[in-house]
Amino acid sequence: MTPFDIGLIVLAAMLVLVLLGMTVSIALMACSFVGVWLIRGSPDLAANLMALAASDTISSYFFGVVPLFVLMGFLVSESGMGRDAFDVANQMFRRIRGGLGVGTVGANAIFAAITGVSIASAAVFTKIAVPQMMRNGYSPRFATGVVAGSSVLGMLIPPSLLLILYGILTEQNIGDLFIAGIGPGILLALAFGIGIVVTAIFAPRTLGNPQIPEEGEISRANLLRKGLPIVALIVLVLGGIYGGIFTPVEAGGIGALGALALGIMKRTLGLRALGRVLVDTGLVTAAICFLIIAAQMYSRMLALSGLPAGFGAFVIDAELGLTMVLLLYILVVIAMGMMLDSSSIMLILVPLMMPVMVGFDVDLIWFGIVTVIAVEIGLLTPPFGISVYVIKSTLDDPFITLGDIFIGAAPFALAMLAVLMLVVAFPVIATGLIP
Template sequence: MIGDPLVLALAMVGVMFVLLLSSTWIGFSLIGTGIAGLLMYDLNLPPTLSIWDKIGDLLANSMWNSMNSWALSALPLFVFMGEILYRTAISTKLLNGLVPWLTRIPGRLYHINVVACSLFAAVSGSSAATTATVGKITLDELTKRGYHKSLALGSLAGAGTMGFLIPPSLIMIIYGVLSDTSIGKLFIAGIIPGLILALLYSLYIISQSLLHPEYVPEEQEASYSWGQRLGLLREILPVFLLIALVLGGIYMGITTPTEAAAIGVVGALALALYFRNLTWESFKEACLAAVRTSAMICFIIAGAAFLSQIVGFVGIARALSEYIASLHLSPYVLILVIGIMYLFLGMILDGISIVVMTLPIVLPIVVQAGFTPLWFGIYLVFMVELSQITPPVGFSLFIIQHISQQDLPTILKATFPFFLIMIFMAVLVTLFPELVFYLPAKMVGG
């Protein structure tokens, strides 16, 4: 039996990694780690109460409380909305509408990745869906037109991760549920950092295009009159309307995130029917994919809730917080240490796993250091975005490798500058937290 909570925490981390390395499902790994923690801890239970009875009570209680959440119901709805859009021609229309507006900017069509990913992220909520959908359209088009392969791959990898930052975001929903933070405020808080990150990506593309003129093909792009540009806006107007429909109600305090998600599903179906590209087969595929994704995420959340309860029950969170406090680290040094930890975790875990596995331990420490859960939620999203393009488990890297048929070292080299830009943005948000707080403070009742 282990009586010291910190020693127990190390033992539980070891158990967790053994389970993960044995290819056990993440949800089962989290539950198994929690059970192992209770079995190793000296509980001093009365003779009438079995350890397995206690485990059963905690497991049932934590799973029910984590799943019995009205806010969590927004998650499968946003997943479903993204799946519908992924299987329709809305994304192609988005590209057609953007091309005329980017031909005069240095770098020209490289910016398609940034702008298209930003817009699609605002209606999908998933980095994987954003990267896959935009990448399938833009990479082939850029290659045919003679654009530099490395900058095209890097801009897609960097911009594709914004599906987690620009609302609605599945990671924000999960974080909001686990941390008891307003999901609506998280959505609004991500807008300014998301737009700044997109701007930094575009500025990098412009600088590279000016420094390396050979990156942009010499042949002239088709010229468009203002009448043609305005006419082609009809192609992207439906996307803007859907974004306004989903986020406008949240921003004005009219709808909750769950209600906005339901409206978004109806809006996505209406657009698909309007463009006449939703078949019965694609609708069934969207339903099944949404169920699979939602069930996987919810099972992970349930396992994380159980582990979180165990961490609190045996006193790990309190002991760890007291230990960190005894080190007398400044708040910024603490955030730096946590950021390095997340960079390491991003090499071996996917984004959702990072959030649900670390939040029970990290959040109390961060709050004790003086940071708010709202700000830390946006900071954590940046760390999760980094995990999407961190080898060897960066999920966006696998998606781009599948789409482009390029080897992983080539993709990593192309992605590295955008990886550094994302780290810079995380530092910027840390030094200037008003970037996160400004819009939520303007919310109705905010």
Template sequence: MIGTAFSLLIGLMALSLPVAAALGLMGYILSQKYAFFPLTGALGELAWNTSNDFILIAAPMFIMMGELMHRSGMSERLFSALAPWFARVPGRLIHTNIAASAIFAATSGSSVATAATIGTVAIPNMDKGGYNPPLFLGSIAAGGTLGILIPPSINMIIYAVLTDTSVAQLYAAGFIPGFMLAGLFSLTVFAVAIWRPGLAGPAGETAGLWPRRIAGLKHLVPPLGLFLTVVGSIYIGIATPTEAAALGLMATLGLVAANGQLTLPVLVRAFEGTVRTTCMIMLIIIAAFFLNFVMVSIGLVKAVTDSVLSLGLPPTAMLLAIIAFYLILGCFMETLSMMIATTPVVVPVITAMGYSPIWWGIIFVILMEAALITPPVGLNLYVVQSVRGRGPFSDLCIGALPFVGAMIMMIGILIAFPDLALWLPSLLQPNK
């Protein structure tokens, strides 16, 4: 049964079927082959119950926030405000890419939106500044991945729904690792710039930096204010994650209106982008819940858990094997489908070994970040390449490698010091 399920998953993905179709078809085949009674009759009820989940309502609102920030020019002002602060640091605008990605990630919750938005603003400065294309573009692709680790994160919402864990606890767990990973990215750029100064671009204009820095602070206030509105409202106890998303969306609309950019074309483009992304995510989730229902009903999840635990490996060795499996799988599988297809099988194994599902959720999100920038299916690589519109794709593949190394280092740090992810959740004890 396990071999059949794995072969089905690989085969359907290899046929390049849409993710939702592949998951739904896999559930149907497993149901017909192994179930004692037809399970497809439950699909309607599963679809209804899944769509009714209160937590999932937050996803389209976070998507809408990112769309509005991108369409209204808020991201361009953010990038321009950050650039003077890194003018004297080796690597200059490459650090700005990472910092802007981290701040934008703290409001959008989407990796692809972060990479596309920061890429649109930053890439025109690459040739003008004389930067090394692989390193510059790799920093944008890697910085974009912070959108699913730094709260609020759409992927964490989905993980919470799949594992019945607390979104607020996951958000708290993602704070320290998220900003630590951004720091590791910046240290990676700094190390490369010291080792090979020619890759970091020539020295920039440093005259009048402080006036420019001070003048740009006003453009940092809106995204930071949005971040505090969303996350702060959760932890002071006045809003659930879904209500916090609604507050963030209303605040974003207010900021866009205050800047005189809440026009009909901006709203239409933002609505279109939100609807497309939300429909894709929801269709995948409905198909995944059907597949999960089938796998539990036929005993596949228990069979996998028992098979893995019967190997008798120590928990650390088993954990490292699972991490290696995901690093390889991420090269060939899109992140959302990887999360939804494997979480119901892997998380029971993780918890049976005594690890916290909250801690594993952060490790898992970093593994998905790595999958976003590892070819041949690294989605962020294709997003940045499409924004660039020219040049070899190999530039991005080469440029992303140092940042994959930083992610693996971050995973090692979290294994050695799990309290980096668990301290804030235990301290804050937010409501689910």
């Protein structure tokens, strides 16, 4: 067998193992090791190459951005800023039609800008927003759909763990990726909010029987007390990166320190909560660490097999233009999103597509945003739809089924697809803010 044939067999075996339920990082590592062994004919050489990939990954300075932003996200979640974000957004939009839904989208956008984790947003706002909306006449299907749909903003609006993962995989500037996510993230939040208002005007029964909430009116002083710390943390982290004051790693450290200080000042972050935050940060960082190591092993196996180069040659011989290749790529990503989680899709497809995109002279920062939006659509699509499952498990209400949540989230998935097409057609939406 040629190295190319071995690469194809290993790729197919890895997909089968992942679909059968094997942990993604283990499947990537095992298949990459076997692939290099078969290509080079030496298990010792394969082991040395895999060890080198692991040491090079973890010793990288930019890997430090992962634990720092994860820590910041958990500190923000524990300190009650999700409730503050919801109160502020609800106050701003309470008087318009579908105001609680729009407020939930706004709160998710705010929360995304200080956590970067979609699953955290889904869990937090399931507890905060869904009961509030249902008390005010919104249907359970709409209430859970809004939370599921808007939770995906956490992986697009910076700081985003998926953008960090993409930056490490492709060796792109993480600060530029963060800045590139701002325009599409705001556009997506606006699309969600406008869609809710339009639906409330022309198809109000879709929302249930919503009422303007009587409770929850807060004074201007309380509004400032709740909103200013959130704005300050966002400006500190993203402003520092955008202004060239901090590197992304330094911004993560500063942001974590700021979130810790805010939690202590709010008296919502005690020693027990801090201990829980540190343990959770360690667990998530370890999981991401193994994923990145596995991805590096997988990338080196692909390079040895010649699979990416062969795929690029096939694209050239078939005379497929960039638009057709992108559409096919997006379709594959969305299809895989029905079966796999976000990071798994990126780990498998991005190393395979990189040489093809480089051959087309594509801006890899823009390609990263396209990839993340396409991947995030998978969080809302059955049968996997991890955000939907998080909401279902957090809500623990037998009268609200998974089908209800999937149906409620479907319009938001369509809105994401429309925004994705706009970003593909007009790359300046993503790249316009990059200096």
